[in-house]
Amino acid sequence: MEVTTAPAKPQFSAAAQAEIQRIIKRYPEDRKKSALLPLLHIAQAEFGGWVSPEVQDLVAETLGLKPIEVYEVSSFYTMFNLKPVGKHVLEICRTGPCMLRGSDELTENLERITGAKVGETSPDGMFTIKMVECLAACGFAPVVQVREKYYESLETPEAVDAMLTEL
Amino acid sequence: MGRKLLTEHINVEGIDTFEVYRKHGGYRSVEKALKTMTPDEVVEEVKKSGLRGRGGAGFPTGMKWSFLAKPEGVPRYLVCNADESEPGTFKDRQLMSKLPHLLIEGMITGSYALGARTSYIYIRGELLYVLRILEKAIAEAYAAGFLGENILGSGYSLDLHVHPGGGAYICGEETALLESLEGKRGNPRNKPPFPAVQGLYARPTVVNNVESIAAVPVIVNEGGDEYAKIGIGKSTGTKLISACGHLNKPGIYEIELGVPVEEFIYSDEYCGGIWKGRELKAVVAGGSSVPILPNELILKTAAGEPRLMTYESLSDGGFVTGTMLGSGGFIAMDETTCIVRNTWNFSRFYHHESCGQCSPCREGTGWLEKVLHRLEHGHGSLHDIDLLVSVAKQIEGNTICPLGEAAAWPVAAAVRHFRDEFEWHVKHPQEATRPGAVYPGKAVLA
Ligand SMILES: NC(=O)C1=CN([C@@H]2O[C@H](COP(=O)(O)OP(=O)(O)OC[C@H]3O[C@@H](n4cnc5c(N)ncnc54)[C@H](O)[C@@H]3O)[C@@H](O)[C@H]2O)C=CC1
Ligand SMILES: Cc1cc2nc3c(=O)[nH]c(=O)nc-3n(C[C@H](O)[C@H](O)[C@H](O)COP(=O)(O)O)c2cc1C
Ligand code: SF4
Ligand code: FES
Numbered sequence: 341m342e343v344t345t346a347p348a349k350p351q352f353s354a355a356a357q358a359e360i361q362r363i364i365k366r367y368p369e370d371r372k373k374s375a376l377l378p379l380l381h382i383a384q385a386e387f388g389g390w391v392s393p394e395v396q397d398l399v400a401e402t403l404g405l406k407p408i409e410v411y412e413v414s415s416f417y418t419m420f421n422l423k424p425v426g427k428h429v430l431e432i433c434r435t436g437p438c439m440l441r442g443s444d445e446l447t448e449n450l451e452r453i454t455g456a457k458v459g460e461t462s463p464d465g466m467f468t469i470k471m472v473e474c475l476a477a478c479g480f481a482p483v484v485q486v487r488e489k490y491y492e493s494l495e496t497p498e499a500v501d502a503m504l505t506e507l
Numbered sequence: 508m509g510r511k512l513l514t515e516h517i518n519v520e521g522i523d524t525f526e527v528y529r530k531h532g533g534y535r536s537v538e539k540a541l542k543t544m545t546p547d548e549v550v551e552e553v554k555k556s557g558l559r560g561r562g563g564a565g566f567p568t569g570m571k572w573s574f575l576a577k578p579e580g581v582p583r584y585l586v587c588n589a590d591e592s593e594p595g596t597f598k599d600r601q602l603m604s605k606l607p608h609l610l611i612e613g614m615i616t617g618s619y620a621l622g623a624r625t626s627y628i629y630i631r632g633e634l635l636y637v638l639r640i641l642e643k644a645i646a647e648a649y650a651a652g653f654l655g656e657n658i659l660g661s662g663y664s665l666d667l668h669v670h671p672g673g674g675a676y677i678c679g680e681e682t683a684l685l686e687s688l689e690g691k692r693g694n695p696r697n698k699p700p701f702p703a704v705q706g707l708y709a710r711p712t713v714v715n716n717v718e719s720i721a722a723v724p725v726i727v728n729e730g731g732d733e734y735a736k737i738g739i740g741k742s743t744g745t746k747l748i749s750a751c752g753h754l755n756k757p758g759i760y761e762i763e764l765g766v767p768v769e770e771f772i773y774s775d776e777y778c779g780g781i782w783k784g785r786e787l788k789a790v791v792a793g794g795s796s797v798p799i800l801p802n803e804l805i806l807k808t809a810a811g812e813p814r815l816m817t818y819e820s821l822s823d824g825g826f827v828t829g830t831m832l833g834s835g836g837f838i839a840m841d842e843t844t845c846i847v848r849n850t851w852n853f854s855r856f857y858h859h860e861s862c863g864q865c866s867p868c869r870e871g872t873g874w875l876e877k878v879l880h881r882l883e884h885g886h887g888s889l890h891d892i893d894l895l896v897s898v899a900k901q902i903e904g905n906t907i908c909p910l911g912e913a914a915a916w917p918v919a920a921a922v923r924h925f926r927d928e929f930e931w932h933v934k935h936p937q938e939a940t941r942p943g944a945v946y947p948g949k950a951v952l953a
Contacts, residue, residue: 436594
């Protein structure tokens with residue numbers, strides 16, 4: 341018989357905890373909730389690129405909030421991944437100006453090269469493709485964001501190759 | 508060559524560091540304001556400058572500052588709107604990443620004018636790398652005594668923080684931004700009360716766009732009257748235009764307000780014409796929220812006057828034959844562009860970004876997307892074209908914030924100016940939906 345144990349409760353690293361304390365001090369003492377979005381970003385970076393319910397509970401506990409106050413926020417904003425993602429998340433801009441400069445073709449190419457479909461993760465777990473809206477880089481279209489980095493003017497196969505090699 | 512008030516030093520090596528920025532005259536406005544001017548005198552200069560909000564609405568900045576409520580003993584805030592998410596707009600990202608100290612300088616001088624002791628820069632979450640650039644620059648400003656306690660021995664103290672969003676276009680709307688800064692979903696609030704009366708934590712708050720705040724140092728240094736000499740009429744100063752789409756030289760241009768649109772598109776000083784030697788078909792001049800205009804109407808007004816890059820000239824003719832300067836997101840489309848597809852793309856964007864609080868916006872943007880999707884994919888009827896106009900009308904004026912209108916107006920404008928192309932999609936679905944299909948006709952001039 342398989343024995344299932346409850347997953348260990350996630351904990352922030354010491355570095356993250358120090359960062360969190362620094363951030364909380366930016367807001368009035370009775371307005372700690374303001375630190376919620378910055379903390380969700382830290383949590384997502386700490387725990388594998390997504391925020392599981394357990395991780396969200398940890399964020400709630402850290403800020404003295406009810407878990408629901410975190411869930412309703414994490415689900416409103418598109419940057420927080422609520423399910424596991426691949427090693428590299430390719431966020432392709434699909435909005436008008438990028439479409440004018442070839443984001444549809446770029447998306448098809450990236451699907452073919454990575455084996456991941458839009459909104460899904462490739463079978464080898466390496467890539468997730470996520471379509472996003474205007475990234476404020478429209479003059480350098482088409483644009484893909486991977487973690488904190490912008491890859492711009494991906495108009496040629498060479499530019500796409502260069503991006504994938506760098507990952 | 509026009510004067511560059513904000514971006515003169517943008518390409519100087521190391522200008523993102525305190526030392527180099529300072530060497531090029533940086534932080535002079537903080538010294539001048541804190542040592543020789545009262546807060547009200549700073550507000551007065553901004554009023555004289557005629558500066559209008561660069562976030563898109565064009566509301567006079569000095570007037571907004573003078574509306575700030577000042578109840579005794581209640582903290583007030585200056586919040587910088589660095590959410591920049593309007594499709595076609597990408598100037599603030601560039602300004603912040605290359606000239607972080609310019610924004611910080613503007614925040615200090617502006618906060619002094621408003622009597623704020625803590626100020627925030629709310630930056631869209633996708634720009635975490637820019638947030639790090641700003642935080643490094645802020646640390647340098649603290650170390651140099653331009654932030655923190657008793658700045659330059661003036662007795663004035665200020666803390667400045669950067670706050671990331673989480674990915675939501677609506678958080679650029681100032682009241683949604685404030686909700687988000689309070690750690691909530693980005694649901695816009697009813698206005699009034701305006702943030703100037705009840706903003707962050709229900710306290711008096713001024714929200715200003717990055718570019719508006721970045722214009723404050725030059726206004727304080729040179730004086731509001733000098734600033735107002737640039738431009739035409741009520742469009743004073745310089746404006747950053749984000750130029751994108753089918754241009755030879757897309758990018759960010761600081762222009763003196765008043766440059767003719769034709770010169771902006773075709774001269775080598777600016778966009779260098781349309782790519783691939785093609786013809787211009789249409790332009791969305793002020794970010795995706797403003798009405799699209801066909802090439803004849805963007806280059807000249809209905810009365811045949813050359814159209815200028817000013818608030819007034821671009822809106823000449825109202826929504827029948829004009830548009831808006833908005834946030835300066837200038838999207839050019841060449842002759843091969845499918846207007847139906849483009850309109851559908853934007854309507855999908857607005858439906859996706861509606862916060863869902865008001866039913867006319869939540870349902871209406873859904874309808875617009877759905878109907879445009881079927882027109883674009885060859886399943887539409889002629890009745891659908893009128894349905895678009897009627898749905899757009901029902902959204903207008905019936906929502907908490909202007910996102911609903913931002914979704915509706917561009918659709919109404921596309922139908923107004925390009926009805927024939929919509930009809931072609933209905934009457935010749937096979938031809939119109941063929942990959943690479945190009946509508947053979949011309950725009951309808953209203
Ligand atoms: N930059 C971007 O990414 C985007 C910009 N926009 C632009 O936003 C514009 C709409 O913005 P809104 O803030 O809804 O416009 P608005 O006209 O309601 O307000 C403009 C500014 O003036 C202030 N204001 C107006 N009347 C006031 C009064 N009586 N007392 C005190 N303050 C007052 C408001 O608080 C606000 O800061 C659109 O025109 C569009 O161009 C829209 C989407 C994205
Ligand atoms: C849906 C929506 C999105 C907006 N997004 C932005 C934005 O990203 N940046 C911005 O500065 N203003 C944005 N605005 C306008 C703000 O509400 C507000 O007018 C502006 O920040 C005021 O600053 P300004 O007077 O300096 O322009 C948006 C408005 C709406 C309705
Ligand atoms: S108009 Fe749309 S985005 Fe604005 S508050 Fe209403 S539902 Fe939300
Ligand atoms: S449309 Fe893709 S970055 Fe703006």
